[in-house]
Amino acid sequence: MPTVLAVLALLVALAALAVAVSGRRAPQGRTRDTDPGELPQDARALRQEVAALKAESSQALRHLAVVRYDAFTDTGGQLSWSLALLDDSGSGVVVTSIQGRAESRTYAKSVTDWTSDAQLSPEEEDAISHARG
Template sequence: MAVVLALLALVVAVAALVVALRHGVRRPAADEEGLPADAAGLRREVAALRAEAVGALRHLAVVRYDAFEEMGGRLSWSLALLDDSGDGVVLTSIRGRNEARTYAKSVVRWSSDQELSPEENEAVGHARMARS
């Protein structure tokens, strides 16, 4: 009985192979590089996402410090927010005993036309090192 079932399975497999060969095996459509259409579509999407991410503020760094000797707790800070080209802004908040001041300085190609404090320069340097 087992031999009959094995022969029957073999006959069905051979028949399926003959039908597949007669009608041709269909392959997915390919692009000019020979990639299947779905892989080529994914490649285009990844390229578009990479192009879009270039302008994103992806390089971030915060430097905390004591701006005044009488103040402790490192409550002052400088925050660099930059894109892949080094363009963006440095935000600084200086905390004193009775007041806090906040500054924003533009950054182009990892430097600024305005003079940066040592802490702001440090924030830009750390952000530059955080390249992905």
């Protein structure tokens, strides 16, 4: 009995899928180069949503770079690093971790328009430069 119900549920799902796909076909004679004013209302809303997502994604931290280095001459392995996390306008943060033999320190500096009000180390400037591309 459970097998019969599973097969019946599968057939109902396939029928629903067929109905959904057939209802989404474009009308005959319509091309991709139609005037945007002729698009159905839901297509206009979709374009507005895409535009809003593009604007929102420009504020995402998409420009990333890590610079590894030896902060001190008596340490090796390039355990210190600077990480730039920036959006399309060059705003974000540079995080630096300096590893010494006995201790480590971590710093964060805000970045606006690809520069910072705080003094940047050469490695932090390199991280921003690499993130900018």
